Amino acid sequence: MASVLEHRREYLRLMRQFTQDAGFFTVTDIQKAAGIPRSTAQDWVTRLVREGCVLIKKEKSGRTAARYAAISAIPQSTCRRIFTTTDGEHVEIFHDCMSGACAAFCGYHHARAGGVLTEIKRDGTLLRECARIGDATVSIGLPPLSAVGICGVGYTGNHIVQRIRCIGGPAYSLTDMMSRAEGVTRVELVQKDGIVEGKVWTQAFTSLTIGVDDTDSKEGGATFALALALLTRLTAGRVVLPISHHVVMLNENLQNKTAGNSASYIEVAVLPNRIDRVMAMSREFVESESFSPEWGLAFRKGMTIPVGLREYGRRVREVVVDRAEAEEAARKSGTVLYGGNGVIGALGAVALARLPHEIQMDPARKIA
Numbered sequence: 001m002a003s004v005l006e007h008r009r010e011y012l013r014l015m016r017q018f019t020q021d022a023g024f025f026t027v028t029d030i031q032k033a034a035g036i037p038r039s040t041a042q043d044w045v046t047r048l049v050r051e052g053c054v055l056i057k058k059e060k061s062g063r064t065a066a067r068y069a070a071i072s073a074i075p076q077s078t079c080r081r082i083f084t085t086t087d088g089e090h091v092e093i094f095h096d097c098m099s100g101a102c103a104a105f106c107g108y109h110h111a112r113a114g115g116v117l118t119e120i121k122r123d124g125t126l127l128r129e130c131a132r133i134g135d136a137t138v139s140i141g142l143p144p145l146s147a148v149g150i151c152g153v154g155y156t157g158n159h160i161v162q163r164i165r166c167i168g169g170p171a172y173s174l175t176d177m178m179s180r181a182e183g184v185t186r187v188e189l190v191q192k193d194g195i196v197e198g199k200v201w202t203q204a205f206t207s208l209t210i211g212v213d214d215t216d217s218k219e220g221g222a223t224f225a226l227a228l229a230l231l232t233r234l235t236a237g238r239v240v241l242p243i244s245h246h247v248v249m250l251n252e253n254l255q256n257k258t259a260g261n262s263a264s265y266i267e268v269a270v271l272p273n274r275i276d277r278v279m280a281m282s283r284e285f286v287e288s289e290s291f292s293p294e295w296g297l298a299f300r301k302g303m304t305i306p307v308g309l310r311e312y313g314r315r316v317r318e319v320v321v322d323r324a325e326a327e328e329a330a331r332k333s334g335t336v337l338y339g340g341n342g343v344i345g346a347l348g349a350v351a352l353a354r355l356p357h358e359i360q361m362d363p364a365r366k367i368a
Helices: 002-022 027-034 038-050 100-113 169-180 223-234 272-289 307-318 323-333 343-351 357-361
Strands: 054-058 067-070 079-086 090-097 117-123 126-132 148-156 159-166 184-192 195-213 240-249 262-270 296-301 336-339
Touching (some): 002 067, 027 038, 038 054, 038 067, 079 159, 079 169, 090 100, 090 148, 100 126, 100 148, 148 169, 169 184, 169 195, 195 272, 195 343, 223 240, 223 272, 240 343, 240 357, 262 343, 272 336, 296 343, 307 323, 323 336, 323 343
Antiparallel strands (some): 117 126, 148 159, 240 262, 296 336
């Protein structure tokens, strides 16, 4: 690792020197100056372009080599994606970081600050935070105070606007990195007494949970894999944003099961006027890819699981549920069903959404 870091430091030094002296550099410049194979020089240039430390000034044209310029050793942004969903009363903020440590840092300090946040969860590099609409006072500063907090969330047109107060490293992230994250449309900054306060604008998406079940058969297929493929299919463009993919265990004592009787659900963020299209695409995809004619889908908009639907999730793990009961639970909860008897398990997957992984995977665990 030390050798890699030393090489990185040396190659960046050469790139910066060429940029300072000539305004650009080529792969051949680095190859000759460092005394390394051309392929190695090209690999390093490509890597540093991807990290945001080097930019392409001019693409290769015929026999004229591509020209590059060094920017900085620091990545342009550790914030990959920042986007928001809302049900009209509450907002869920998604912050996908390059590093799980960065996500953990923000989650920890946001929790200490309090503010308008009501729930904070982290899954790897993805930080999920639920917030109420409104404003709150947060105390930001050096330890023992929090370094960053969300002091307000509100609507402006079809956008969600977060108000963030911070100091130190989080202030650098707010001023120099967040505006580069996918999903951020605008950042406004004010600095006073060493504290930076910013407004971060993101589009107001709708959260859509899609349950999937009974897509496999004795001949092949796996529901978890088809659900993941569906997530990839729906989010191929930028109209639908991926959130998560989950597997839940249902009634393990069911007789007519292909294996352990699991179902899956995915979560996506969708612009409100695209929901019907996303549902139609999902039906077409699952019908064409399923190994079983009994495939089922369940669609639920919003950020909460009603008590009655959660109770259905408990029952579908403990007893044999028929389609009539599934349809009644779906009707009462505002969930839309499509397909064959797979809708029973698909609705069960949606009913178990937003629970801890440990509960989703263990039917014996009590549902809170």
